[in-house]
Amino acid sequence: MQREKRSAILLLALAFILSVILAACSSGNNNAAGTASAQPSESSAPSASSQPSDSNAVDTSEEVKLKMILLGGKPVDYDLVFGELNKLLKEKINATVEVEFLDWADWNQKYPLKFAANEQFDLVYTANWAYYNDQSLKGGFLELTEDMLQKYAPKTWAAMPAVSWDQAKVNGKLYMVPNNNVEVTNKVVLYREDLRQKYNLPEINSLESYANYLKTVAQNEKGITAYGAKAADGWKWHELDQATLEHNNDFKVIDTRVPLAIKLDDATGKVFNIYDTPEFKELLAYYKDLADNGVWSKNVVNNKNDVWQDMKAGKVSSYAQNLGTVAANLAEARRDTPDQQFAIADIAPNSKKLAAISTQNGMAIHATSANPERALMLIDLLQNDKEIHDLTMYGIAGSHYNPEGDDKYTAGPNAVNYPAGISNWGWNSELNRQDASYPQEANDIFDGWQSKIYHYPLETYVFDDSNVKSEVANIGNVIIRYGIPLEYGLIKDTDKGVADLIEQLKAAGIDKVQQEMQSQIDAFLANQ
Amino acid sequence: MKRYGFWHDALKYRTLLLMLLPGVLFFMLFAYIPMAGVVLAFKQYTYDGGIFGSPWNGLDNFRFFFDSGSAWQVTRNTALYNIAFIIVNNVLEIAMAIFLFEIAGRWFRRVFQTLLFLPYFISWVVVGAIAYNLFSFDYGTINAVLKGLGMEPVDIYNTAAYWPVLLVVVSAWKAVGYGSIMYLAAITGIDTEMYEAAEIDGANIWQRITRITIPNLYPTIIILVLLAIGNIFRGDFGMFYNMVGNNGLLFASTDVIDTFVFRSLISSNDIGMSSAAGFYQSVLGFITILLANYAVRSYDKDRALF
Numbered sequence: 001m002q003r004e005k006r007s008a009i010l011l012l013a014l015a016f017i018l019s020v021i022l023a024a025c026s027s028g029n030n031n032a033a034g035t036a037s038a039q040p041s042e043s044s045a046p047s048a049s050s051q052p053s054d055s056n057a058v059d060t061s062e063e064v065k066l067k068m069i070l071l072g073g074k075p076v077d078y079d080l081v082f083g084e085l086n087k088l089l090k091e092k093i094n095a096t097v098e099v100e101f102l103d104w105a106d107w108n109q110k111y112p113l114k115f116a117a118n119e120q121f122d123l124v125y126t127a128n129w130a131y132y133n134d135q136s137l138k139g140g141f142l143e144l145t146e147d148m149l150q151k152y153a154p155k156t157w158a159a160m161p162a163v164s165w166d167q168a169k170v171n172g173k174l175y176m177v178p179n180n181n182v183e184v185t186n187k188v189v190l191y192r193e194d195l196r197q198k199y200n201l202p203e204i205n206s207l208e209s210y211a212n213y214l215k216t217v218a219q220n221e222k223g224i225t226a227y228g229a230k231a232a233d234g235w236k237w238h239e240l241d242q243a244t245l246e247h248n249n250d251f252k253v254i255d256t257r258v259p260l261a262i263k264l265d266d267a268t269g270k271v272f273n274i275y276d277t278p279e280f281k282e283l284l285a286y287y288k289d290l291a292d293n294g295v296w297s298k299n300v301v302n303n304k305n306d307v308w309q310d311m312k313a314g315k316v317s318s319y320a321q322n323l324g325t326v327a328a329n330l331a332e333a334r335r336d337t338p339d340q341q342f343a344i345a346d347i348a349p350n351s352k353k354l355a356a357i358s359t360q361n362g363m364a365i366h367a368t369s370a371n372p373e374r375a376l377m378l379i380d381l382l383q384n385d386k387e388i389h390d391l392t393m394y395g396i397a398g399s400h401y402n403p404e405g406d407d408k409y410t411a412g413p414n415a416v417n418y419p420a421g422i423s424n425w426g427w428n429s430e431l432n433r434q435d436a437s438y439p440q441e442a443n444d445i446f447d448g449w450q451s452k453i454y455h456y457p458l459e460t461y462v463f464d465d466s467n468v469k470s471e472v473a474n475i476g477n478v479i480i481r482y483g484i485p486l487e488y489g490l491i492k493d494t495d496k497g498v499a500d501l502i503e504q505l506k507a508a509g510i511d512k513v514q515q516e517m518q519s520q521i522d523a524f525l526a527n528q
Numbered sequence: 529m530k531r532y533g534f535w536h537d538a539l540k541y542r543t544l545l546l547m548l549l550p551g552v553l554f555f556m557l558f559a560y561i562p563m564a565g566v567v568l569a570f571k572q573y574t575y576d577g578g579i580f581g582s583p584w585n586g587l588d589n590f591r592f593f594f595d596s597g598s599a600w601q602v603t604r605n606t607a608l609y610n611i612a613f614i615i616v617n618n619v620l621e622i623a624m625a626i627f628l629f630e631i632a633g634r635w636f637r638r639v640f641q642t643l644l645f646l647p648y649f650i651s652w653v654v655v656g657a658i659a660y661n662l663f664s665f666d667y668g669t670i671n672a673v674l675k676g677l678g679m680e681p682v683d684i685y686n687t688a689a690y691w692p693v694l695l696v697v698v699s700a701w702k703a704v705g706y707g708s709i710m711y712l713a714a715i716t717g718i719d720t721e722m723y724e725a726a727e728i729d730g731a732n733i734w735q736r737i738t739r740i741t742i743p744n745l746y747p748t749i750i751i752l753v754l755l756a757i758g759n760i761f762r763g764d765f766g767m768f769y770n771m772v773g774n775n776g777l778l779f780a781s782t783d784v785i786d787t788f789v790f791r792s793l794i795s796s797n798d799i800g801m802s803s804a805a806g807f808y809q810s811v812l813g814f815i816t817i818l819l820a821n822y823a824v825r826s827y828d829k830d831r832a833l834f
Contacts, residue, residue: 112797115575134797139575225666257796298665299685301775304657367575465796470592473792473801477596480791481776490686490777507597 058152060094064371066378067098068123069114071130072422074101081395081418088388093377097123101422115140115366122369123378125426126176128359133170133462135364141175142365142372152373153177153380159430164358167460177379178358179428183324184449185356186348187243190311190326191318193343195221204345207244207286214295217317226295228307228316229488239320241487244286247348249279252456254521255463258475258513259483259505262521264352264456269521271514275483275501284486284494291489300488312337327442331435335411344441352454361425382427389431392424401433409433461524468516471509478504566810568803582800589804598788603761603812606784610760612692613699614753620704622745625711626737644705655698656770688781695771695782699764707752714748715741750824750831758817761809763787785809 075081078099086096100121102110111131114121115138126132126141135141149157160180168178191204191213199216202209218226229238237256246253250264251274261274274280290296297303308329310316314337321329326344333342363382365375381388394401394409395418401409465472482501491497538545565579572585593599624644631637647655662669663684671681684690722740731739763784772782774791789805825832 109794116573116797116799118575118578298683299660301777302660302664302685302773304660304773469796469798469801470588470595473592473796473798474596477598477788477792480774481779483776484774485777504597509595 058373058377060374060377062094063090064095064374065098066095066123066371066375067100067121068378069100069102069111069121070125070423070426071102071104071107071111073103074099075419075422076417077395077400077414078418081391081400084396085388085391088391089378089381092381092385093374095371095374095378097378104421118368120368120370121366122371122375124364124366125362125423126364127361127426128357128462130423132176132359132362132364133464136170136173136175137464137466140367142367142369144174144177144365144376148372148376149177152376155384156180156380159384160358167357168359168362169460170462171464176359176362176364177376177383179361179426180358180383180430181361181428181432183322183356183360184446184453185322185354185360186247186346186351186449187239187320188323188326188344188346188445189240189243189318189320190329190342190344192217192340194341195317196343204347205349207248207347210345210347211286211290214290214318215293218294221317224314225297225310225316226318227290228305228310228319229296229300229303238487239322241283243320243347245274245279245283247351250352251279252354252458254458254461254517255465257465257472258463258510258517259479260510260514260517262458264354264454267457269458269518269525271518271521273502273505273510273514275498275505281494281498284489284498287487288489288494296488298490301484301490311342312340314340323442323446327439328435330439330442331437334437334439344439344445346445351452353449353452354459355453355455357460361423361428363426379427383429384431386431389427389429390433392427393419394433395419403433404436407433408436410436457525457528458521461521463517464520468509468513471513474508475505475510475513478508566803566807568800569807570804571800573799585800589798589800590808592792592801593789593805593808596788596792598783601780602783602785602788605781606763606786607760609692609695609763609784610756612696613703614756614760616696616700617703617707618749618753618756620700621707622711622742622749624704624708625715626741628708628712629715629741630733630737641705641709644708646705647702648706650702652766652770655702655767656773659698659771685775686777688778691772691778691782695767698771699767702767710752711745711748714745718744747831751833754817754820754824754833757820758813760816761785761812765790 082097082099089095089097102114108130112135114124115135124141126135131140156177160178164178164180165174168174168176189204189210191210195217196204196213199220201213201216204210204213214226217224227240229240237253237259245251246261251261252264253259253261253274254271259274260271262269262271307316307319311319311329312333323344330342330344333340363379365372365379369375382392383389390397390403395412395414397403397412399412399414400418401412401415403409478501482497482504485491486494486497486501532540568579568582569589570584570586571577571579571582572588573579574582577583628637628641631640661667663671665671665681665683665685668684670684674681682690684694718741722744723736726736726740763786765784765786768782768784768787769790772778772787785805785808789802793802821832821834
């Protein structure tokens with residue numbers, strides 16, 4: 001017995017040793033592969049820059065395949081459109097591109113994993129709301145130098161205003177080619193104009209008139225939820241807050257993961273806790289009133305439905321989003337559901353309007369891309385080559401869209417098959433066409449805003465959380481647990497709810513984060 | 529006993545060893561080799577450094593979890609839920625297995641077993657959606673029925689007190705069918721001569737169950753429970769996340785380590801910090817299984833796992 005047991009152990013040990021050896025071999029291979037893939041990118045950069053410096057033409061004699069990551073569902077006609085694109089690219093830069101799509105449902109989980117696992121890809125969509133800062137600081141993107149841009153993206157270099165490049169810098173270094181497009185980030189509400197007229201309600205242009213509309217709908221329209229919120233996806237700072245709390249009081253939350261804000265016109269950039277303001281308490285009373293009147297579902301925090309789809313189906317009567325999105329909704333509704341009339345309202349009309357900084361959308365190059373030059377050339381073409389820009393933004397002319405002049409288009413017969421909400425916004429530029437059916441009122445609102453666009457000194461400041469990561473993580477948790485239910489009026493005693501929220505935030509380390517942010521802001525302002 | 533060499537034994541048991549091989553390889557590949565990754569819990573993960581090249585940062589990664597003020601609460605919730613699941617599910621599984629074994633009528637047994645087994649294949653995402661449609665305050669089936677009967681609707685999603693019961697019930701609904709099959713297999717393996725002898729001695733069905741079936745199930749019960757205890761500090765993420773979601777009102781009684789860590793780190797994606805939480809769970813699980821095994825050992829040496 002004893003003997004048998006011993007040999008069994010020996011066998012096990014042997015198996016173990018064997019597998020360790022195997023593992024060592026495979027990890028050895030991994031290392032080799034790792035260095036092999038790292039080498040060309042290191043060596044190619046200098047050779048590429050030294051070679052073309054003799055002759056100005058870029059050497060594209062070797063055909064390369066590029067991989068690009070975009071957000072959104074794969075369009076039905078992807079093969080058609082990108083097949084066409086690859087023909088053009090082959091001709092122009094001797095390259096082809098293949099796109100991997102990260103679906104909207106779980107992109108924010110998959111996106112960082114692509115970097116952490118160091119997957120092979122060359123280009124990736126990024127934005128200030130899509131990990132731009134985070135990945136730049138972590139070293140996920142290739143730094144783009146002025147030389148590289150001038151050499152490989154000359155058209156973009158010429159077309160982009162200098163301020164857009166500056167806005168995209170993280171700690172003085174550039175990691176993305178931002179889009180070239182003026183956008184305002186203020187939130188508006190989309191509502192049912194037919195319902196407003198049915199009940200003879202006054203025009204919606206303030207918090208009060210909006211509340212009036214919502215409460216009337218909640219009371220009289222059984223089966224329609226007056227306000228649609230998608231709380232279940234864990235966003236801590238929702239769109240209505242932006243309109244009601246930020247825009248109305250001219251506050252600006254610096255980083256949506258922590259409830260710290262500044263006053264827009266405060267030149268000293270003093271940071272304060274937005275939950276610890278009288279304005280927030282007023283807002284809570286406003287929300288509580290809405291909640292008690294049944295404006296939103298009691299189970300709003302568990303609602304996972306797509307709010308816009310619910311609105312189209314006639315189940316929800318209003319929601320808040322940015323102007324571009326609701327304008328697109330409006331155009332879509334006019335095409336698909338003519339029996340419901342929607343309209344757009346600005347419920348904080350006197351607020352200062354904030355322009356999106358250039359990092360609202362952009363394209364970056366993966367730090368370990370084997371072909372950064374060709375990737376950069378591709379970005380140049382996507383953004384500033386009329387033919388390629390049209391193709392990738394709107395699909396195939398005559399099928400997905402019909403060009404109207406140089407700067408407008410109408411939906412073609414196959415419009416639904418492309419682009420269907422993918423993040424080709426990354427190469428928005430002056431070549432963008434406008435949907436001829438784009439609602440005139442959205443244009444009017446936008447034109448009205450242009451004169452109110454307000455630039456403030458901290459516009460391009462981004463919070464670097466590396467010293468307070470634990471605190472930021474815990475604060476996020478506190479907001480979900482104590483803040484969100486409070487805002488949706490689910491906690492009976494609001495005053496106690498606020499006290500609890502603030503106490504928990506303090507325990508989670510908000511003071512330390514505030515100090516850190518303040519010192520960063522002070523340094524940022526001192527440098528200007 | 530004659531002494532044989534190692535290679536002799538290896539040759540002699542080659543079939544058995546060959547059968548062992550896939551299992552050994554599986555655990556090597558997916559459990560032992562990745563174990564080296566625990567170093568991440570003590571590192572500031574960077575892309576250029578990778579797993580082994582990143583700089584050390586001591587216990588910094590653990591700070592987030594223990595400074596959160598929720599560490600004790602979520603650890604307690606995780607353990608209590610798992611204990612409840614282990615007890616309730618095992619009792620129901622054994623009862624169900626005995627019932628299925630004793631019941632006459634092959635046809636009925638088949639149908640019943642299949643129906644019981646079905647929920648096991650439904651993904652938690654779907655279960656979460658079904659639950660929302662059942663429990664929702666405004667449109668849920670349960671409240672529609674209550675209102676139809678002229679009773680006050682219940683606000684399930686805003687009342688934390690319902691959830692411990694609800695989750696235990698849902699877990700049992702989903703797991704019992706699968707678990708009862710293992711017990712049924714163990715019962716089928718019991719020597720039928722014992723039952724025959726008992727019948728001749730005039731034992732009734734209740735005596736047969738308590739005196740023969742259950743004692744013979746002890747080894748299976750102990751192994752299954754011990755294995756489950758090893759995972760007592762791992763919350764079933766799929767279940768808790770899809771049932772509760774980001775509903776802060778319910779966290780006091782539903783938040784487990786896994787959902788807490790997921791929520792905290794989903795926006796910062798710090799691999800070191802999540803590894804630290806995983807490491808904490810593993811250490812606690814390791815200690816509990818050692819203690820549980822020790823307890824079984826002191827009760828009956830042969831029935832312990834190791």
